[in-house]
Amino acid sequence: MARSTPEQRRKTRVKAGFSVYYAIFLIFVYGPMFAMFTLSFQGRRGGVTFPMRGLSFYWWERLAGPSAVGDIKSSLVRSLILAVVVMVITAIFSTMLAMAFRKKFRGSGVLFYAIMAGLMVPGVLLSLGLASLLRVVGIPPAWWYSGLGVHVVWTLPFGFLVMMAVFNRFDDRLEEAARDMGADEWTVFKEITLPLVTPGIVAAGLFGFTLSYDEFARTTLLSGAENTLPLDINASLTQRVQPTLFALGTASTIFSLLMIGLFIVVYTILYRRSR
């Protein structure tokens, strides 16, 4: 074994200390989720806390059964549709905006802050403002338009920042070369720009999808008569909490994790291809 200097040993110790801290941090962030996951397999007589009274799929079966926690299946479908639409709009808008921001234009400062404001304004304010406005105008809110509207306001800054970063590292000369060879704007975009920024667009879409799928505050007053999944979960919290809720939470979390995994895989493939 190589002899190590005191300096190196000190470094190793520091690094080990930080690694332990990282592990504790992960336990803090993931721990509650694991407790929830375990308790979703609580025995039939068990409650929402430990100890486990046997193991069973009872609460998962109740979740799948009719009218367990509201009408989950249709609210899940609504949440998914909404998330997909938000994903597409976020990806398109972020790309368009980031392309515009490659040049200096009048009002770019204002627009930049306006986009970022979507990140800063709490959901409860947007919800209240739009819901009261719609009330005055006399149009009842519904998840597929007013819910969609505020979701995109929330996801757009994330997608926009991703695309800004992508275009920051973009080599303009590739497009110039294509133009010099007589390509029109649309061809340049389709053949040069788009293939190079696709990984970024996927990342922007990931933000759109997951943030919308889990969004609760912004939809609170704006989903109208039909609930999205987070709203149903919230409604079930006002009743007596049962392990069914943990099963639902586990299922939803696993779904989110799968989506993130899927996006990372797609991103990696596209990123390799665009090199």
Add this chain to the structure above:
Amino acid sequence: MTTVEDYAQLARTAPRGLIGGPPDVRAEADRKYRREAGFPVPLLVAPATLWLIIFLFLPLISIFIFSFWKSTGHGMTPAFTLDNYRAFFVAEGFFDPKNPDFLTPSVFIRTLWTTFRFTVTVMAICLILAYPLAYFLSMQVEDFKWQLALFLLAMVPFWTSYLIRAVAWLPMLGRHGLINEFLLDIGAIEEPVSFFLYSEFSYTMALVQLYVVLAVGPIFFSLAKIDKTLLEAARDMGANPFQIFREIILPLSMPGIAIGMIFVFVMVMGEFATAVVVYGGKTSTTGTVILNYYAIANYPFAAVNAFMLMMAMMIGVVTILRVVDIRKEL
């Protein structure tokens, strides 16, 4: 009219090194090219701008306008009244020395203050927890792939439902919760304490867990951007690790800290659901007040609370920005 085509023509015909003749002509042609190449800007920004106007600005302006309207008990009518603001600021008996509530701020101001106090506590804890983590990832993990992987692992909860993460605290806290069981096992306490659930402790803890990743991200990015040769140079000149941290790393990571703190600040200020889940609704945040007044159809008063919340947040964000200049970061 000189167009991109002309410039391209020039570039093709002029001899190498002499493209476009004198430098000012060249620069002018270059600027023209930059302006005219690509899709027209108005076309690119119009859809998103329109969207933001409808779904971000109109709602915010509505809050301001409706805060002056008159509540009718089941709705509101256009008016210009300051009664809502009076009700927000002035509690009954505020000016009456004989009243026990003399000079006691109204319940709404106190709620806003509590919300703010909680937020600052959560921000402080988030910073203390997030900084070492971001430091570890950016400075101690050398391999880029590992750095990215460990960073993503810490960030993943951000993409999962925050309601469910709040719910997940229930089995941890309560009287028979994991924390109590653990403390009983190691003999730290004699009998389970109820202090963990539905208390300030549980509320703060849950909020920190929900939002700490928002602080990790920006701090990590600003730390990762630091040029490592700077640190080496400082070491070569005899600086000890503490000096390197105080003189180089900390100042250079201030923008990241500011952005992270702004994120946590605005999120926790607007918080309302977590209080219900882990605090049993025993406390109210300004967010819950807003929703309660909306529920009883007193829209103008909900709007007043919302507007005051907005003001408090603006003051907070501006204060943070005054302390740290993040413009070079953006």
